[in-house]
Amino acid sequence: MDAWWRRSVIYQVYVRSFADSDGDGIGDLPGVRSRLPYLRDLGVDALWINPFYPSPQADAGYDVADYRDVDPRFGTLADAEALIRDAHAHGLRVLFDLVPNHTSEEHPWFRAALAAPPGSRERARYLFRDGQGSLPPNNWQSAFGGRAWSRVADGQWYLHLFAPQQPDLDWTNDEVRAEFEAILRFWFDRGVDGFRIDVAHGLAKDPEMPDLGAGHAPSGPAATGHPHWDLDEVHDVYRAWRRISDGYPGDRTFVGEIWVADPARLARYLRPDELHTAFNFTFLLAPWDAKALRAAVDESIQALSAVGAPATWVLSNHDVVRHVTRYGGGAAGVRRARAAALLMLALPGGAYVYQGEELGLPEVEDLPDELREDPSFRRTRGAETGRDGCRVPLPWSGTAPPFGFGPGGAWLPQPAGWAELTADRQTGDPASMLSLYRAALRHRAALPALARGALTWLPAADGVLAFRRDPDFFCVVNAGERPAAAPSDLRRARLLLASGPVAGDGTLPPATAAWYVS
Ligand code: NOJ
Numbered sequence: 001m002d003a004w005w006r007r008s009v010i011y012q013v014y015v016r017s018f019a020d021s022d023g024d025g026i027g028d029l030p031g032v033r034s035r036l037p038y039l040r041d042l043g044v045d046a047l048w049i050n051p052f053y054p055s056p057q058a059d060a061g062y063d064v065a066d067y068r069d070v071d072p073r074f075g076t077l078a079d080a081e082a083l084i085r086d087a088h089a090h091g092l093r094v095l096f097d098l099v100p101n102h103t104s105e106e107h108p109w110f111r112a113a114l115a116a117p118p119g120s121r122e123r124a125r126y127l128f129r130d131g132q133g134s135l136p137p138n139n140w141q142s143a144f145g146g147r148a149w150s151r152v153a154d155g156q157w158y159l160h161l162f163a164p165q166q167p168d169l170d171w172t173n174d175e176v177r178a179e180f181e182a183i184l185r186f187w188f189d190r191g192v193d194g195f196r197i198d199v200a201h202g203l204a205k206d207p208e209m210p211d212l213g214a215g216h217a218p219s220g221p222a223a224t225g226h227p228h229w230d231l232d233e234v235h236d237v238y239r240a241w242r243r244i245s246d247g248y249p250g251d252r253t254f255v256g257e258i259w260v261a262d263p264a265r266l267a268r269y270l271r272p273d274e275l276h277t278a279f280n281f282t283f284l285l286a287p288w289d290a291k292a293l294r295a296a297v298d299e300s301i302q303a304l305s306a307v308g309a310p311a312t313w314v315l316s317n318h319d320v321v322r323h324v325t326r327y328g329g330g331a332a333g334v335r336r337a338r339a340a341a342l343l344m345l346a347l348p349g350g351a352y353v354y355q356g357e358e359l360g361l362p363e364v365e366d367l368p369d370e371l372r373e374d375p376s377f378r379r380t381r382g383a384e385t386g387r388d389g390c391r392v393p394l395p396w397s398g399t400a401p402p403f404g405f406g407p408g409g410a411w412l413p414q415p416a417g418w419a420e421l422t423a424d425r426q427t428g429d430p431a432s433m434l435s436l437y438r439a440a441l442r443h444r445a446a447l448p449a450l451a452r453g454a455l456t457w458l459p460a461a462d463g464v465l466a467f468r469r470d471p472d473f474f475c476v477v478n479a480g481e482r483p484a485a486a487p488s489d490l491r492r493a494r495l496l497l498a499s500g501p502v503a504g505d506g507t508l509p510p511a512t513a514a515w516y517v518s
Helices: 029-034 036-042 077-089 108-115 174-189 234-246 263-270 281-285 290-305 330-346 375-379 416-421 433-446 448-452
Strands: 009-013 046-049 093-098 149-151 157-159 194-197 253-256 312-314 350-354 455-457 464-469 473-478 494-498 512-517
Touching (some): 029 036, 029 077, 036 433, 077 093, 093 174, 174 234, 234 253, 234 263, 281 290, 281 312, 290 455, 330 433, 330 464, 330 473, 433 494
Parallel strands (some): 009 046, 009 350, 046 093, 194 253, 312 350
Antiparallel strands (some): 149 157, 455 464, 494 512
16 A cells, blocks of 8 residues: 555644644644544644744744753643644644754754854854854855844854754754754654654755855745755755654655755655655645646656655645735635635645635734734845734634634734634535535545546646546636636536536636546
């Protein structure tokens, strides 16, 4: 049988915004445990849990001070162990989030580095360099805005590709490598099924540290020849990690967060002795347009199948504008998001569902500035509003905030209109987004064609995507502006599920997708 990670649907739990058990307005691990029945009933296969480790929260937990414990805001180590156990008891696997590119400035290693002199073993775990006179060592920029270097008291500079509170580690250092291998074992020994790897394309840096050239963006997909994104040396790290995961029973797995130039570069991380899967940002970045979506699907499948890796599909996560809003917002955005869900869940490979997309949540665009926490907001002086708008706590029940999120408030305000979008309200309403996701996931689990059938495109009108998953499943998506007749191959097929009303003769309105079996 295929390994589970080749075709699983993985639900992303953004802990601080999922469910709060203790009334401090911040979600926590006991909150996640209390909602496991919801996730089981939704029909996903696994969970990816965003970082919950001790952290000053300079970047919502992506600044880790201790990789082997749990921040008191989110619970205890015993809660993390209980979460793994309970999730398994509900038939759900669990991936944790590993942050290897940088630590927190409060990690004992960085504190020791600040206390030690230039040239010391303590500094050698990070990327400390002398500047050029009063200027930093080079022109590298932080992905959150501003320069990527900060100066310490003795005049040296340290590199941080993200916030200054996130110093980059030096991955040529043997101690760094050994430490992360030990961290992997620590959690594998506790039963975790795998890891999502943060900034997996960023660990290796050009040792000469040349200036960024024209065309080398500080963040976003890497162009070739970039001095700190997607260097060949990074692959060694993943070969070593794969040997570790392969030493454990039960198909432990890695999924990389890898922003690279194109699917061919992505595939290099998924060679048989490296990572298992990676997020497919080509699909996420594609506009709502049949040609663009089809090209993203084709390029991804082609590049990844060359290395024997499955594709994965993702529409939203905690770093991007929620796709209801990206696709135009309002009723049109919701219609497209419903159709996109049926497209994503019909494609071969795995899929990621970001918490709240199954409720059709839009981006919250009007948060008060003083409540925004994303460091990119302040580091760009508001030029970038940041990612808080996709991180607003989930509405579970009731008619007023915090909508059952927890016994206290919610760390970011939820719009009053979310009373219509609570999980309770949507349960049992056949027209709701939640019912659509539940039905799609139920069919996906039951249909062998969706587990392993090859994808064949069918002839279709302009603006329409139509494909078969062998032998008997069909998906049609009308991404165009006009109603589209059903492709002739579907005349004798039975309608299984649709994202909106479909005419008796199979005509699909715009922004509608349908699943058929023959
Ligand atoms: C990617 C994470 O998804 C994002 O939230 C974080 O800010 C950066 N990596 C830095 O760790």
